[in-house]
Amino acid sequence: MQEIFSRRSIRNFEDRKVEREKVNRLLEAAMQAPSAQNQREWTFVVVDDKQELMVLSRVSPYSGMVAKSPVTIVVLCDTARLAVPEIWQQDMAACTENILLEAVHLGLGACWMGIAPSQERMDAVAKIVGAPPSVKVFGMVSVGYPAEGKENRFIDRFDRNAIHLNRW
Numbered sequence: 742m743q744e745i746f747s748r749r750s751i752r753n754f755e756d757r758k759v760e761r762e763k764v765n766r767l768l769e770a771a772m773q774a775p776s777a778q779n780q781r782e783w784t785f786v787v788v789d790d791k792q793e794l795m796v797l798s799r800v801s802p803y804s805g806m807v808a809k810s811p812v813t814i815v816v817l818c819d820t821a822r823l824a825v826p827e828i829w830q831q832d833m834a835a836c837t838e839n840i841l842l843e844a845v846h847l848g849l850g851a852c853w854m855g856i857a858p859s860q861e862r863m864d865a866v867a868k869i870v871g872a873p874p875s876v877k878v879f880g881m882v883s884v885g886y887p888a889e890g891k892e893n894r895f896i897d898r899f900d901r902n903a904i905h906l907n908r909w
């Protein structure tokens with residue numbers, strides 16, 4: 742799957758909207774992710790309002806690209822529906838990675854921003870997007886058409902030393 746190898750974190754975008762069909766496709770990809778006991782407790786807020794993007798971009802020192810993105814997907818977890826509560830972040834990570842890979846497939850660029858487990862940042866994002874108390878913020882993914890020179894591209898990261906056969 743070529744998308745796995747060419748995906749990069751894209752933090753600069755063209756001044757161009759992402760088509761609604763493409764955003765929907767990203768969310769479809771997210772919802773195809775594996776989850777513990779198939780609990781699929783993810784929920785999303787799609788933010789394309791410039792003012793809200795600006796406010797969201799200030800929740801951490803590492804989320805500045807949110808303000809430059811045409812759309813940012815906030816990935817949240819509905820804890821009211823959790824069958825296996827202790828591993829909700831693993832489910833959210835799987836669905837976030839699906840968004841990143843589908844973005845590459847659609848000719849887009851994306852960047853994952855970690856919010857959990859910082860309670861302060863989780864609370865800040867929840868307040869901005871108006872999430873109810875049972876809904877926890879996991880992270881955010883900014884999406885857009887990559888700016889010139891910032892496209893997805895392969896970097897060889899294969900490390901034979903990280904592999905052990907049968908025993909470490």
Ligand SMILES: Cc1cc2nc3c(=O)[nH]c(=O)nc-3n(C[C@H](O)[C@H](O)[C@H](O)COP(=O)(O)O)c2cc1C
Pocket residue numbers: 748749750751752801803804852853854855
């Ligand atoms: C859990 C997680 C949290 C991350 N948080 C941020 C972030 O807050 N801001 C950011 O610019 N990049 C963030 N990244 C992207 C990483 O910096 C990036 O994946 C890493 O530098 C490798 O680069 P690549 O994605 O281009 O391969 C995050 C990635 C992960 C998996």
